[in-house]
Amino acid sequence: MRGSIALLVVLSAVASAQTAELTLLVRDGLTSRPVSGATLTVAGLSGTADDFGRAELLGVEPGPLRVVARGPGYAVLDTTLQIPAESHVVAVLPLAPEVEHLGEVTVEAETVNDALLRRRGFFARRQQRTGVFVTREELDQRGASQVADVFGGVAGVRVQHDAAGTSLVSSRRRGCLMAMYVDGTEMTYLARNLDAFPYDDIAAVEVYRGPAEVPLEYTQTKSQETCGAVLIWTRIVASDR
Template identity: 30%
Template sequence: MMGRIPRWPGAVVPVLVLLALAAPTAGGQETAVRIHGVVVEEMTGHAISGALVIIAETGDSAVADRDGRFAFTARRAGVFAVEARQLGFRPVRATFELDVGESAEITFTLAAEATALPEVVVEGTPPVHPSMVEFFRRKAEGHGHFITREDIERERPMLMSDLLDHVPGVRIECKLGRQCWIDMGRAQPSLVGRSVCHVQYFVDGVRYGSPAEEVDINSFRPEDIEGVEVYRGASGVPPRYTGRDARCGVVLIWLRIGRPRLRS
């Protein structure tokens, strides 16, 4: 005889229970209470092997086989709360009553459950931009004066003239307040008292300004700079940046990625 089928709200019925009277045994004795069924996945309907099916009240349990099927005999008749569990799925419980001589066939439908993983902290050194690889190689060789991003963040200068003012052999000259330029003190002054040999500038490897003109160093902002190389004369200047005017000094400026070149 088929029995009652529990119902749950929603589109998915997580447990389907069929109750039936067991056939009497020889001598008029009824069979023991038996519970069997299958455990399947909600999304695919595939069997969930290894799922644990357990009766909370008695501790009777069974493990689903490769087809998701399980079977065991309960120790007594009465009200049963049967639960199916498997790692990675939300457990499902069915509650029903079995009289002596009845058996239950249960279909458990388990929904996958997202497993919260512990927070992972990844530590490492940020990758160096290709242009800065040569910067640090030259710094290690000891030619010139080098200012790194770490130096800038430590000193926190307001202007580039503040940053370069402490470089040995560099003299900062200013006019109109913040408009400043560098004099390495290597060239002879002209008739008007100003050097006719100007410091040469390269920004990210490209010549900046005219060789015959002074460059306002405060047109650059310290917060935009990744590194600075200062060479007082032609000696030690990387070959690609040498030239007739390198004797008056060369300044290589390396910008941080995505930063504008000029002060607005």
């Protein structure tokens, strides 16, 4: 890269060797701050700028002089200076900060609720392909608006409405209530009153339609052993405040 070099030439009173003196000042091309430790190559010889971004050269032959400056985080500056005889030349070398060009990056961010479901084992159990698994996104796509809607179309279970409330029973065993869990804790009252649970709080649901499907950690009571179990997982809803 070729930069715009500032030159200050001061004629010297010393004419014995017909040579010149050269002071190089390496600067950040945007801020003009010194670039300390910059590597300089002048006429095939290498040196390093001091803490002030400065390097001094004596006995420089007059004429065109190739100068290459390098600094960490900067593009290489390769330029040619015209050095008069019997002079002291001060050259400011501006280095352009390098811009990192990134290729196309695809970022898949896991939501807070997905992270919670992962810790709760939802996705691991789903991979085992036993039971029925429904996420919030799938429920919204169905147009569900209440808890009873979650189980519509799920084979092996039936929503039952009676004077006692709305319950979920096994269609394989007549009138057999499904065991209900919320965030891993059994909620026996929900078995006969599904409407008591707020639909908007649901993050995901697992439905196990018989004892053969129920995970071992949820087989401690008679309900799971005979009718199956439902696991409801709640979600975190962002506040507008």
